[in-house]
Amino acid sequence: MSKSLSRRSFLKKAAGVGAAFPFVERFPEVFIRKRTSVSSIPIILCSRGEEWGKKVMTPGWDLLSGTGDLLDAVEKSANVVELDPEDMSVGYGGRPNEEGVVQLDACVMYGPTHNCGSVMALENIKTPCSVARLVMERTDHIQLVGEGALRFARAHGFTEANLLTEEARLRWLKWKENLSDKDDWFPPADGKYEHEEEDEERTNGTINVLAVDKNGDVAGITTTSGLAWKIPGRVGDSPIIGAGLYVDNEVGAAGATGRGEEVIRTCGSFYVVERMRGGMSPQEACESICKRIVDINGGPVKVKFTDKFVAVNKNGEVGCAAIMGKKGKEPKASFMTEDGIKVIKATYLIEKPEEDD
Amino acid sequence: MSKSLSRRSFLKKAAGVGAAFPFVERFPEVFIRKRTSVSSIPIILCSRGEEWGKKVMTPGWDLLSGTGDLLDAVEKSANVVELDPEDMSVGYGGRPNEEGVVQLDACVMYGPTHNCGSVMALENIKTPCSVARLVMERTDHIQLVGEGALRFARAHGFTEANLLTEEARLRWLKWKENLSDKDDWFPPADGKYEHEEEDEERTNGTINVLAVDKNGDVAGITTTSGLAWKIPGRVGDSPIIGAGLYVDNEVGAAGATGRGEEVIRTCGSFYVVERMRGGMSPQEACESICKRIVDINGGPVKVKFTDKFVAVNKNGEVGCAAIMGKKGKEPKASFMTEDGIKVIKATYLIEKPEEDD
Numbered sequence: 001m002s003k004s005l006s007r008r009s010f011l012k013k014a015a016g017v018g019a020a021f022p023f024v025e026r027f028p029e030v031f032i033r034k035r036t037s038v039s040s041i042p043i044i045l046c047s048r049g050e051e052w053g054k055k056v057m058t059p060g061w062d063l064l065s066g067t068g069d070l071l072d073a074v075e076k077s078a079n080v081v082e083l084d085p086e087d088m089s090v091g092y093g094g095r096p097n098e099e100g101v102v103q104l105d106a107c108v109m110y111g112p113t114h115n116c117g118s119v120m121a122l123e124n125i126k127t128p129c130s131v132a133r134l135v136m137e138r139t140d141h142i143q144l145v146g147e148g149a150l151r152f153a154r155a156h157g158f159t160e161a162n163l164l165t166e167e168a169r170l171r172w173l174k175w176k177e178n179l180s181d182k183d184d185w186f187p188p189a190d191g192k193y194e195h196e197e198e199d200e201e202r203t204n205g206t207i208n209v210l211a212v213d214k215n216g217d218v219a220g221i222t223t224t225s226g227l228a229w230k231i232p233g234r235v236g237d238s239p240i241i242g243a244g245l246y247v248d249n250e251v252g253a254a255g256a257t258g259r260g261e262e263v264i265r266t267c268g269s270f271y272v273v274e275r276m277r278g279g280m281s282p283q284e285a286c287e288s289i290c291k292r293i294v295d296i297n298g299g300p301v302k303v304k305f306t307d308k309f310v311a312v313n314k315n316g317e318v319g320c321a322a323i324m325g326k327k328g329k330e331p332k333a334s335f336m337t338e339d340g341i342k343v344i345k346a347t348y349l350i351e352k353p354e355e356d357d
Numbered sequence: 358m359s360k361s362l363s364r365r366s367f368l369k370k371a372a373g374v375g376a377a378f379p380f381v382e383r384f385p386e387v388f389i390r391k392r393t394s395v396s397s398i399p400i401i402l403c404s405r406g407e408e409w410g411k412k413v414m415t416p417g418w419d420l421l422s423g424t425g426d427l428l429d430a431v432e433k434s435a436n437v438v439e440l441d442p443e444d445m446s447v448g449y450g451g452r453p454n455e456e457g458v459v460q461l462d463a464c465v466m467y468g469p470t471h472n473c474g475s476v477m478a479l480e481n482i483k484t485p486c487s488v489a490r491l492v493m494e495r496t497d498h499i500q501l502v503g504e505g506a507l508r509f510a511r512a513h514g515f516t517e518a519n520l521l522t523e524e525a526r527l528r529w530l531k532w533k534e535n536l537s538d539k540d541d542w543f544p545p546a547d548g549k550y551e552h553e554e555e556d557e558e559r560t561n562g563t564i565n566v567l568a569v570d571k572n573g574d575v576a577g578i579t580t581t582s583g584l585a586w587k588i589p590g591r592v593g594d595s596p597i598i599g600a601g602l603y604v605d606n607e608v609g610a611a612g613a614t615g616r617g618e619e620v621i622r623t624c625g626s627f628y629v630v631e632r633m634r635g636g637m638s639p640q641e642a643c644e645s646i647c648k649r650i651v652d653i654n655g656g657p658v659k660v661k662f663t664d665k666f667v668a669v670n671k672n673g674e675v676g677c678a679a680i681m682g683k684k685g686k687e688p689k690a691s692f693m694t695e696d697g698i699k700v701i702k703a704t705y706l707i708e709k710p711e712e713d714d
Contacts, residue, residue, distance in 0.1 A: 097505075109622075114653050116622055120477070120592075121502050141584075141591040142618045145478050146503025148454075148590015227498075233505015234498040235477075242599050242624035261499045265466075265473050267599035267627040274631065296471050 039316035041216060044073060045335040047208040047257050047310045047320075050343050052087070053334030056080045060211060061336040070213040071110055071133065077209045078106075078129045078221040085165045089205015092126040093165040094225020097232045100172050102163035104128040104225050105239035108136060111218035111249030118239040120145040121232075124160040125153045129223045132239070142241065146233070163225075170194055175229050206238050208245065208255025208310055216314050220245050220253040227260065236260025242270035251277045252314050254285070258307030258323070262293050272311050282311035282319030283347070290323050290349050300350050306331075308346055322346040396673035398573060401430060402692040404565040404614050404667045404677075407700050409444070410691030413437045417568060418693040427570040428467055428490065434566045435463075435486045435578040442522045446562015449483040450522040451582020454589045457529050459520035461485040461582050462596035465493060468575035468606030475596040477502040478589075481517040482510045486580045489596070499598065503590070520582075527551055532586050563595050565602065565612025565667055573671050577602050577610040584617065593617025599627035608634045609671050611642070615664030615680070619650050629668050639668035639676030640704070647680050647706050657707050663688075665703055679703040 042064040044057045060077030063069065082091025082104075089095065096102045106128035107118035117136025120143065122128045131153045135144050144152050154160070164172075170193065177187045187193075206224035213219075222245040224238040237243035237260035244260065246269035247253040254272035256263040263269070268289050275285035286309040297303050306324035310333045320333040325348030333344045399421040401414045417434030420426065439448025439461075446452065453459045463485035464475035474493025477500065479485045488510045492501050501509050511517070521529075527550065534544045544550075563581035570576075579602040581595040594600035594617035601617065603626035604610040611629035613620045620626070625646050632642035643666040654660050663681035667690045677690040682705030690701045 103505075114622055120500075121505065139588055139591075140618070141588060141593075142621050143477075143592040143597075144588065144590040145592050146505075146590055148478065148503075148588060151589065231496055231498060231501065231505060232508065233501040233503055234496075235500040235502050236498075240500075240597060240599075241621050242597075242627065246624070261497070264499050264598050265471055267603070267624055270599065270624040270627060 039318075040337045040339070041212045041316040042214050043312060043316040043318070043335055043337045044077065044209065044211040045310060045312050045318055045333060046077065046210075047206070047255060047308065047333050049332035050334055050341065052081065052207075053343070054341055055084075056207065056209065057334070057336045057341070060209065064211060064213055065338065070211060070217055070219045071108070073213070074108070074209045074211050074219050074221045075129060075133055078207065078223050079127050081207050082127045082129060082223055085167070087205065088168055088171075089225055090207050090223050091128065091225065092161070092163050093168055094163065094205075095168050095228035096164055096172050097230045097234070098176075099232055100164065100169065100176070101232065102168070102225055103232070104163070104223070105235055106132045106221065106223035107239040107241060107245050108132045108221045109219065109241060109245055109247035109253075110136070111247045111253070114249065116142050116241045116247075118143040118241060119149040119153075120235045120239045122146075122149045122153065124150060124163060125158045126161055126163065127158070129221045131156070131158060132221075143239070145235070172229065206244070206257040208257060210247075210253040210255055210310065210312050212252070212312060212314060212316055218247050218249050218253050218312075218314060220247045220255055222255050237263035237268065240264060242267045244269060246270045246273045248273050248277065250314070252282065252312050254282075254309060254311040256307055256309050259305040262297070262305065262307055266293055266296060268293070268307070268309065272309055276311065276313055282313050282317050283321065284319070286311050286319040286321035287347060290321050294323060294349055303350060318344060320344045320346040322348040324348055324350045324352045326352040396675075397694045397696070398569045398673040399571050400669060400673040400675070400692055400694045401434065401566065401568040402667060402669050402675055402690060403434065403567075404563070404612060404665065404690050406689035407691055407698065409438065409564075410700070411698055412441075413564065413566065414691070414693045414698070417566065421568060421570055422695065427568060427574055427576045428465070430570070431465070431566045431568050431576050431578045432486060432490055435564065435580050436484050438564050439484045439486060439580055442524070444562065445525055445528075446582055447564050447580050448485065448582065449518070449520050450525055451520065451562075452525055452585035453521055453529050454583075454587045454591070455533075456589055457521065457526065457533070458589065459525070459582055460589070461520070461580070462592055463489045463578065463580035464596040464598060464602050465489045465578045466576065466598060466602055466604035466610075467493070468604045468610070471606065473499050473598045473604075475500040475598065476506040476510075477592045477596045479503075479506045479510065481507060481520060482515045483518055483520065484515070486578045488513070488515065489578075500596070502592070529586065563601070563614040565614060567604075567610040567612055567667065567669050569609070569669060569671060569673055575604050575606050575610050575669075575671060577604045577612055579612050594620035594625065597621060599624045601626060603627045603630045605630050605634065607671070609639065609669050611639075611666060611668040613664055613666050616662040619654070619662065619664055623650055623653060625650070625664070625666065629666055633668065633670055639670050639674050640678065641676070643668050643676040643678035644704060647678050650680060651706055660707060665690075675701060677701045677703040679705040681705055681707045681709045683709040
């Protein structure tokens with residue numbers, strides 16, 4: 001086991017930086033909680049800042065603020081980013097696995113029935129969250145994975161498509177050709193690639209969409225293309241009920257993005273919802289899971305990754321906290337109410353060092 | 358949503374009985390806790406009674422009571438039932454999916470590192486828990502599913518085999534031929550099948566193996582062939598960290614068997630471990646999740662399924678509770694310590710009616 005542990009540490013170190021991280025001992029004063037102390041429902045929240053937030057939440061908000069259905073609202077919102085090839089961490093256009101194949105994960109949970117649905121390693125279908133919803137509604141199961149999930153999607157009339165955009169293929173090819181000098185793949189003779197300007201870090205993009213309707217009913221979706229260049233079949237926290245998403249109609253909802261393995265082994269979103277049930281505000285609950293993950297990893301000096309949590313309670317209070325952030329470039333989330341769109345800056349535990357920008 | 362809910366209810370009703378269930382308002386006096394109040398470590402526990410318990414736990418106990426490794430102990434024990442074709446709910450010989458294909462799920466979690474590994478819908482490999490262990494030890498991921506999991510197993514030298522025994526094939530064929538009179542499959546003209554004497558209910562067998570070593574370190578495995586006749590790609594709670602299994606080295610471990618969908622949507626095993634962290638005994642914690650599941654389903658009259666939880670804390674105290682049981686035929690678990698093997702009768706919430714035997 002120690003062998004396994006040290007290899008993981010090595011990998012994280014190799015992907016991050018050598019220097020010790022400055023550690024913010026406590027989360028900074030939570031101005032968010034104050035700002036949102038006058039909470040309101042209906043509300044829709046997404047784990048992105050204003051630009052994506054507006055695009056993603058608008059169709060959901062249109063339903064929620066009218067006579068639309070709660071589940072339709074979160075689905076239509078999540079579909080926006082799934083269908084957009086410009087987002088390279090969710091749905092169509094997502095970064096592929098190590099073999100250049102895009103495999104998508106998503107789940108949905110619906111408070112009034114406490115039911116849920118999930119698909120994992122789904123290929124060829126642009127809107128995995130819609131397939132997850134059908135698993136919930138049209139089967140007696142919760143989770144379908146791999147080939148079985150694809151066949152189920154076909155049975156329900158989803159159109160198959162090549163999910164690998166040229167942009168994603170070129171990034172993957174660059175990674176593949178520069179992976180090692182012990183294989184037979186060469187980079188271009190002049191070393192130049194298109195899209196050279198973009199950062200090439202292995203993102204865990206993902207998106208969470210959470211909503212509370214006029215009646216105080218709660219629902220949520222998490223959808224992702226998962227870790228770029230992953231081993232085929234790898235599934236992170238996103239489609240796992242309790243990890244990447246949890247909804248409880250008595251309490252509220254929570255979702256996670258970032259390094260999924262850490263969220264899986266701490267049951268992150270369920271942890272957040274249970275802390276809210278115990279009396280914490282959404283903000284406090286999001287901060288508590290970040291602390292828990294850092295603790296499990298042996299403290300801030302051992303942590304070379306980040307996770308971000310968002311949460312909303314039944315009253316429409318929201319929270320957002322991350323493990324890592326940077327002053328002036330805080331991780332963000334956003335939400336819509338009848339007052340329009342507002343951006344939340346996450347509180348965070350560890351100041352990201354300069355060179356890791 | 359109401360449509361989905363009512364179909365689920367219908368299916369459960371169809372599989373169960375029509376009559377209202379007598380409800381045991383509180384769990385009966387917990388004699389187990391008393392019996393095991395003098396707890397001892399090392400200890401190994403499995404979610405089966407004496408016969409299977411002895412077979413399964415012996416190799417693990419031999420390691421734990423000597424100088425063997427904790428993780429080897431739970432793996433070797435779980436391998437016993439995975440490799441045994443006579444068990445039709447785990448590993449080789451497990452009941453196949455609706456197309457006659459055996460797909461296995463398993464996970465492992467190791468307290469000292471809080472690391473875990475999982476495989477889902479793995480075909481052709483008899484020992485999925487050993488593959489899950491390698492996912493934990495030899496990748497930076499936790500979960501591999503479907504074809505990707507199989508290829509990973511091949512890469513690590515696992516031998517492929519046909520997992521469908523004649524016994525399991527015949528049962529599947531009987532189910533298939535009697536599924537509907539609107540398809541083109543006929544039962545035999547005389548209606549007779551081999552193995553007619555066996556019950557043909559859709560079992561959720563599964564096994565949990567939990568252990569605490571001399572140092573108080575904790576580990577666990579859950580392994581299963583999943584629900585018989587499931588939709589291809591369906592995955593239950595067994596390989597989900599926090600659902601079918603959870604281990605926390607500060608607290609103990611818990612595992613679940615039974616209807617997996619209920620355990621997924623309540624994060625059952627994590628719930629048990631968190632209750633133990635909060636001060637409950639393993640027995641109380643197992644009972645608390647059973648109550649929670651019944652509550653979420655709208656109370657005992659709505660519950661036509663069962664789940665069983667087992668737990669052990671760091672001190673070697675054990676617990677076992679189920680949703681449904683029958684006086685004189687209580688669900689069982691067993692454990693081994695230096696005092697030999699002991700059987701635990703589960704406490705339960707709902708008395709199983711006669712006709713459901």
